[in-house]
Amino acid sequence: MGFSEEMVVKVVQENGEGNTDSILETLLTYSALETTASVQQNPDSGNCSSDYEGSLLNDFSDFDSFSESEEIMSPSSEEGRKLLHLTKMGYSEAEASVVMERCGLCYLIHFCNIFLLMVGRMSKFHLDSIKDPRLFNCCIENGPDSTIEELTDFICAAQIAKAADALFPLEDKKPFSNGSSHKKRRNWGYDLLLRKKKLKLEKRFDEDDDAVHLPNPMIGFGVPNEPDQITNRVLPEAALGPPYFYYENVALAPKGVWTTISRFLYDVEPEFVDSKFFCAAARKRGYVHNLPIDNRFPLLPFPPRTIHEAFPLTRKWWPSWDTRTKLNCLQTCIASARLTDKIRKALEDSDGEPPLGIQKFVLEQCRKWNLVWVGRNKVAPLEPDEVEMLLGFPRNHTRGGGISRTDRYKSLGNSFQIDTVAYHFSVLKDKFPGGINLLSLFSGIGGAEVALHQLGIPLKNVVAVEIAELNRNILRSWWEQTNQRGTLTDIQDVQELNGDRLEQLIKNFGGFDLVVGGSPCNNLTGSNRYHRDGLEGKDSALFFDFCRILDLVKCIMNGTKSMII
DNA sequence: TAAAAGATGATACAAGAC
DNA sequence: GTCTTGTATCATCTTTTA
Numbered sequence: 001m002g003f004s005e006e007m008v009v010k011v012v013q014e015n016g017e018g019n020t021d022s023i024l025e026t027l028l029t030y031s032a033l034e035t036t037a038s039v040q041q042n043p044d045s046g047n048c049s050s051d052y053e054g055s056l057l058n059d060f061s062d063f064d065s066f067s068e069s070e071e072i073m074s075p076s077s078e079e080g081r082k083l084l085h086l087t088k089m090g091y092s093e094a095e096a097s098v099v100m101e102r103c104g105l106c107y108l109i110h111f112c113n114i115f116l117l118m119v120g121r122m123s124k125f126h127l128d129s130i131k132d133p134r135l136f137n138c139c140i141e142n143g144p145d146s147t148i149e150e151l152t153d154f155i156c157a158a159q160i161a162k163a164a165d166a167l168f169p170l171e172d173k174k175p176f177s178n179g180s181s182h183k184k185r186r187n188w189g190y191d192l193l194l195r196k197k198k199l200k201l202e203k204r205f206d207e208d209d210d211a212v213h214l215p216n217p218m219i220g221f222g223v224p225n226e227p228d229q230i231t232n233r234v235l236p237e238a239a240l241g242p243p244y245f246y247y248e249n250v251a252l253a254p255k256g257v258w259t260t261i262s263r264f265l266y267d268v269e270p271e272f273v274d275s276k277f278f279c280a281a282a283r284k285r286g287y288v289h290n291l292p293i294d295n296r297f298p299l300l301p302f303p304p305r306t307i308h309e310a311f312p313l314t315r316k317w318w319p320s321w322d323t324r325t326k327l328n329c330l331q332t333c334i335a336s337a338r339l340t341d342k343i344r345k346a347l348e349d350s351d352g353e354p355p356l357g358i359q360k361f362v363l364e365q366c367r368k369w370n371l372v373w374v375g376r377n378k379v380a381p382l383e384p385d386e387v388e389m390l391l392g393f394p395r396n397h398t399r400g401g402g403i404s405r406t407d408r409y410k411s412l413g414n415s416f417q418i419d420t421v422a423y424h425f426s427v428l429k430d431k432f433p434g435g436i437n438l439l440s441l442f443s444g445i446g447g448a449e450v451a452l453h454q455l456g457i458p459l460k461n462v463v464a465v466e467i468a469e470l471n472r473n474i475l476r477s478w479w480e481q482t483n484q485r486g487t488l489t490d491i492q493d494v495q496e497l498n499g500d501r502l503e504q505l506i507k508n509f510g511g512f513d514l515v516v517g518g519s520p521c522n523n524l525t526g527s528n529r530y531h532r533d534g535l536e537g538k539d540s541a542l543f544f545d546f547c548r549i550l551d552l553v554k555c556i557m558n559g560t561k562s563m564i565i
Numbered sequence: 566t567a568a569a570a571g572a573t574g575a576t577a578c579a580a581g582a583c
Numbered sequence: 584g585t586c587t588t589g590t591a592t593c594a595t596c597t598t599t600t601a
Contacts, residue, residue, distance in 0.1 A: 331592075332593065332594065
């Protein structure tokens with residue numbers, strides 16, 4: 001079923017460039033005929049047209065183990081062997097583990113069987129497609145109910161789009177609202193250059209596992225009032241909107257995590273930014289997005305940039321030997337009273353300036369727990385109100401309504417830094433003067449919504465997905481208090497967002513303009529001493545749901561949902 | 566029973582010494 | 584180049600308290 005370039009050109013000439021439905025039908029017909037002829041010529045091999053035979057043998061030379069389907073089907077096969085099969089199919093070990101853990105063995109066997117059946121029918125192009133994360137997501141989305149036809153349709157669609165990409169220039173691309181039929185399929189395409197780049201990248205990663213380097217200083221494509229601004233970049237074609245998307249997570253993740261995140265999000269280069277360039281506290285985060293990066297502007301007035309500006313009363317008690325001007329990352333837990341008491345006693349024991357040993361101990365604890373000076377020899381953790389302010393949220397945003405102090409710290413510690421995110425979102429203000437339709441995944445206490453609101457971008461329709469009821473209540477409360485004119489739909493679980501639900505929402509709203517999400521970092525952050533398991537961790541694996549949902553939104557908005565659902 | 570408090574390192578990176 | 588040192592990190596689990 002592979003489409004050679006000659007075949008595509010011939011079919012386009014026969015049907016005309018504008019008649020894509022006819023092109024698709026003819027291509028499928030020709031392809032089916034060619035496959036039939038090929039199988040008849042060589043029924044044992046099962047491979048398709050002779051054009052690809054040589055390369056196919058080479059391409060599949062690594063897949064010898066797949067020749068014995070019974071072995072994979074056998075209930076006695078070990079999980080490790082399945083893992084090996086998946087890794088040979090082009091997935092990283094982590095990704096394969098996620099499939100096995102999340103989808104179960106029946107999915108895995110189903111997945112492998114699909115692959116086996118397709119190997120006999122696929123062209124070289126198909127091999128590329130089956131390694132694509134979208135097929136991975138398609139299998140997860142459809143699960144055991146998916147059929148060979150559905151999956152081959154998926155790949156055929158990708159193939160058609162690829163052919164269309166070669167024929168229709170990029171500049172023809174128009175926004176979703178007025179896209180023509182041939183443009184609707186454009187987002188399925190992944191051009192050859194991109195694929196080559198990807199392979200090159202993967203090869204480089206093999207040589208150097210630490211391929212994604214964190215910039216120093218951590219300013220991403222630029223921050224306000226700093227030199228070295230980057231104002232343009234070339235996005236991979238598959239990453240282009242609509243919709244715009246914006247993904248966030250901790251920058252200091254285990255090795256290889258950002259490589260995987262980038263690969264699953266269309267090979268878009270992550271932008272690593274430390275929020276210390278926007279406020280008085282550090283927050284090192286990675287952002288993968290397809291937003292424009294020119295003509296960004298910050299929220300005004302600027303928030304306080306130093307500890308003393310943020311907390312002027314601490315200046316009186318701040319010792320000269322504590323040289324901090326910025327706080328470290330605001331976490332979900334605070335220091336104990338026992339620790340601050342220990343520090344007070346250690347300082348009171350020394351007459352005048354404490355000895356270097358005491359200074360070192362106190363400074364270490366102050367840095368670790370973000371303690372500030374509130375009296376003579378007295379340090380204290382930040383109050384929830386103060387954390388709210390540093391993160392750019394309205395005062396009392398998380399206060400009241402049944403939430404405990406502990407939970408306020410937790411919710412705030414897991415949220416965006418508003419000024420940082422708003423700086424990135426600012427490019428949308430001119431593009432959506434009439435308001436924006438937002439799909440907010442893992443919305444938490446509404447960092448994305450607050451950032452857009454503070455930029456003056458009207459919120460037309462917001463679908464917020466958040467597992468914690470407390471956080472949903474906070475967002476709902478903010479929504480009502482700020483007299484939003486749009487609609488807020490809250491959903492508890494990302495698993496509820498399947499193709500049908502998304503199709504309905506998109507039908508109601510006319511599509512999403514922006515998909516935002518910061519999936520759980522629990523298994524990525526260095527603060528986690530127990531389960532820092534990477535992207536296959538119980539919570540952080542929800543990243544793949546972000547990818548799944550984003551892919552579905554793109555597919556539905558481009559009118560091709562029926563090809564994978 | 567819920568909230569608060571207390572105890573619990575590993576990992577990764579940068580910078581400097583050699 | 585290698586080694587050491589210093590530093591930062593959207594947390595989890597158990598116990599105590601109200």
